[in-house]
Amino acid sequence: xxxxxxxxxxxxxxxxxxxxxxxxxxxxxxxxxxxxxxxxxxxxxxxxxxxxxxxxxxxxxxxxxxxxxxxxxxxxxxxxxxxxxxxxxxxxxxxxxxxxxxxxxxxxxxxxxxxxxxxxxxxxxxxxxxxxxxxxxxxxxxxxxxxxxxxxxxxxxxxxxxxxxxxxxxxxxxxxxxxxxxxxxxxxxxxxxxxxxxxxxxxxxxxxxxxxxxxxxxxxxxxxxxxxxxxxxxxxxxxxxxxxxxxxxxxxxxxxxxxxxxxxxxxxxxxxxxxxxxxxxxxxxxxxxxxxxxxxxxxxxxxxxxxxxxxxxxxxxxxxxxxxxxxxxxxxxxxxxxxxxxxxxxxxxxxxxxxxxxxxxxxxxxxxxxxxxxxxxxxxxxxxxxxxxxxxxxxxxxxxxxxxxxxxxxxxxxxxxxxxxxxxxxxxxxxxxxxxxxxxxxx
Ligand SMILES: [Zn+2]
Numbered sequence: 487x488x489x490x491x492x493x494x495x496x497x498x499x500x501x502x503x504x505x506x507x508x509x510x511x512x513x514x515x516x517x518x519x520x521x522x523x524x525x526x527x528x529x530x531x532x533x534x535x536x537x538x539x540x541x542x543x544x545x546x547x548x549x550x551x552x553x554x555x556x557x558x559x560x561x562x563x564x565x566x567x568x569x570x571x572x573x574x575x576x577x578x579x580x581x582x583x584x585x586x587x588x589x590x591x592x593x594x595x596x597x598x599x600x601x602x603x604x605x606x607x608x609x610x611x612x613x614x615x616x617x618x619x620x621x622x623x624x625x626x627x628x629x630x631x632x633x634x635x636x637x638x639x640x641x642x643x644x645x646x647x648x649x650x651x652x653x654x655x656x657x658x659x660x661x662x663x664x665x666x667x668x669x670x671x672x673x674x675x676x677x678x679x680x681x682x683x684x685x686x687x688x689x690x691x692x693x694x695x696x697x698x699x700x701x702x703x704x705x706x707x708x709x710x711x712x713x714x715x716x717x718x719x720x721x722x723x724x725x726x727x728x729x730x731x732x733x734x735x736x737x738x739x740x741x742x743x744x745x746x747x748x749x750x751x752x753x754x755x756x757x758x759x760x761x762x763x764x765x766x767x768x769x770x771x772x773x774x775x776x777x778x779x780x781x782x783x784x785x786x787x788x789x790x791x792x793x794x795x796x797x798x799x800x801x802x803x804x805x806x807x808x809x810x811x812x813x814x815x816x817x818x819x820x821x822x823x824x825x826x827x828x829x830x831x832x833x834x835x836x837x838x839x840x841x842x843x844x845x846x847x848x849x850x851x852x853x854x855x856x857x858x859x860x861x862x863x864x865x866x867x868x869x870x871x872x873x874x875x876x877x878x879x880x881x882x883x884x885x886x887x888x889x890x891x892x893x894x895x896x897x898x899x900x901x902x903x904x905x906x907x908x909x910x911x912x913x914x915x916x917x918x919x920x921x922x923x924x925x926x927x928x929x
Contacts, residue, residue, distance in 0.1 A: 533725070535590040535763070536575060539567040540583060545811065548845035552755045554578055557728065557742070557763035560873045561800065561844055567873065569726070569763045590726055605882035606673045607680065608719060609640055609712045615680065616645050616708075623687045626699065628652035633778030635713035636730045642712060642778050645683050647704040654785075661703035662792040662903040664896065665779070668743045668851065670714030670727040671878040674868050674888060675796035679708040681889040682896050698900055703789060707782070711743055711775055724879055730775055732767070734760035741767035744797070745847065746776045747854035750809040755847035766849050779851070783859065791903045793855045793863040794896065799877055801836040802867040803827045803895075806856040808841035809848040814856065822910035823862070826902065829909070830895035834866075841865065862906040864899070866892065 538556055542548055543564045552558050554577040556570035569590060578585050607615065620627045630653045631641035651657035664682060666675035683706045689695045709715055711730050717739070718727040729740025738761035745756035748770030752758070756766035771777050783790055805823045806814055813820045827838030841847065855863035869888045870880050880888075902909055 533591055535569050535571050535726075536587040537567060537590050538570045538575060538578070538585050538587045539565060540578065540585040542566050542583075545843055545845055549754060550581065551578070551583070552764070552845045552847070554581075555757040555759055555762035555764065558845055559799075560877070562872075569728070571761060573759075574762070603879070603882050605677075605885055607676055607709075609709065609716050612676065612680065612709055612712075613641075613643065616643055619645065619683060619687055623647075623690070625649055625652075626690055627683070627687055630654055632707065632782045633774055635711060636732050636774055637713045638774075640712040640716070642707060642710060642775060644782065645706040645708070647683065647686055647699060647706075648702075649699070651703070657703045657789065659701060659703040659789065660791050660904040661705060661786055661789040662794070662900055663705040663707060663783070663790065665706075665710055665793070665795040665851070666708040667712075667715050668710045668775075668795065669797060670711055670718040670729065670740075671724065672796075672798040672868075673715065673718075673878075674798045674880060674884060676708045676715070677885045678796050678868060678889050678892055679706045681885070682706070682893070683708075685889075685893065698897070702900055702903055703786075704900065705782075707779070710779060714740065714743075726878065728763045729765065730773055732773065734765070736760055738765075741765055741773050743773055743775050744851060745849040746771065746773050747849045747851055748780070749849070749854040749857040751849040753809050753846075753848035755809070755845055756849050764847075770849070780854075783855065783861070787859060790859075790861055791906055792899050793851065793861055794866065794899055795851045795863070796866050796868060798868040799870050799872075799880070800867040801834075801869060801871045802844070802865075803831055803834075803836045803838040804841040804844070804852065804865040804867065805838075806841060806853050806863065808850050808853045809846060811840075811842050811846070813840065818907060818910050819860075819862075822907050825909045826862070826899070826906065827864070830864075830898060833894040833898075834891040836866065866895070868892070 540551055541564060542551055548558060548561065548566055551566060554574045556568045556574050558566050558568040560567040575587050616629050620629050626647055626649050628646050630644055632644045633642050634640060635642060648657055648659065664679040666679045686695060686699065690699055713731040714727055714729060717731050718725050729742050731739055732741050733739065742764045745764050745766040751770035752766050757764045759765060767773055771780055805827055831838040841852065852863035852865050855861040869884050870876050
């Protein structure tokens with residue numbers, strides 16, 4: 487290994503352990519400056535996380551890796567990469583697993599908050615834009631808070647499109663909810679549901695859209711984790727923050743909200759260690775953000791039919807189960823899930839699969855929505871496909887194209903929200919989606 491490279495990359499295996507241990511152990515953690523905000527958690531003194539890459543193929547070997555506490559973020563057929571720390575790297579080593587590790591802050595050239603990314607919505611802009619959408623909607627849209635994030639000063643906003651019921655008023659119409667930004671750094675996942683709401687409001691007079699909106703109760707929660715999203719950009723640099731901002735014992739920040747849901751909580755693919763990026767929290771639904779989603783869904787159980795939760799990245803369409811291998815045991819529902827996922831994949835070009843085909847992950851939104859309430863639930867991992875194409879920070883140029891790619895899938899689920907099992911029957915009765923899709927041309 488060349489000396490210059492050796493300062494950045496540390497390759498381990500049992501065979502070469504002794505030569506590299508010293509350099510690994512001596513790896514300096516790059517200090518990060520933090521700006522404190524009101525009620526913000528104590529920040530760690532330094533970001534000592536590592537970007538760890540391991541040769542691995544198949545869900546089983548990926549599961550071994552994720553169970554060391556590493557959050558897998560990039561998966562190809564023969565290699566995975568993700569965020570961990572020195573302790574997790576030691577676990578890989580003790581398992582005899584070869585890997586590469588670089589300090590996270592070096593792997594991601596933490597740039598100043600870039601002017602070209604100003605199109606992304608921070609919390610303040612999201613709030614004012616949501617209020618603006620309500621104002622321009624002529625009575626179609628309403629806005630309400632479903633709770634607040636961990637810091638207690640930011641609302642988790644829910645925008646509703648329903649001309650006959652506003653705010654938290656009851657409605658008999660079949661309901662769907664689109665969510666974004668459970669994970670702080672996945673800012674693109676706020677933009678897509680926000681643009682979808684904007685699209686529906688601006689096109690509400692078009693017959694095919696008007697027809698859909700007249701029959702549905704449509705909800706958008708574009709920023710489930712407002713504190714985390716703000717924390718990620720609060721220093722003027724992207725911080726690669728995934729979790730919320732709970733101040734953990736030991737000084738680490740945050741619980742992984744997408745491991746905190748209460749269906750098979752705390753099982754495989756989540757971590758009990760607070761400094762893990764996949765820390766599942768002290769108990770199921772321990773966090774105000776997941777409590778807010780739980781209450782929001784459970785207040786609408788009689789009508790809520792579909793959940794679509796946007797994440798990034800990898801270009802995937804995921805559906806239950808995540809906490810265990812194999813299909814759900816309701817074959818009709820399984821057929822509906824597969825049909826829906828494959829149909830949507832034709833439009834956005836993403837890969838449809840069981841969540842656990844990637845690796846086991848417990849406590850996520852979709853397992854809970856389906857497992858606890860039999861609500862059809864999908865996770866979309868948005869653009870890009872890989873870290874090399876921008877990863878969590880693909881740039882503002884990705885916003886409109888990613889929205890365009892996912893418009894058809896989003897409208898398709900909206901149409902199916904009266905009875906998602908229709909997908910299993912193979913006869914989509916509504917012509918709304920088809921005509922809308924033709925009109926908008928997809929990507
Ligand atoms: Zn995510």
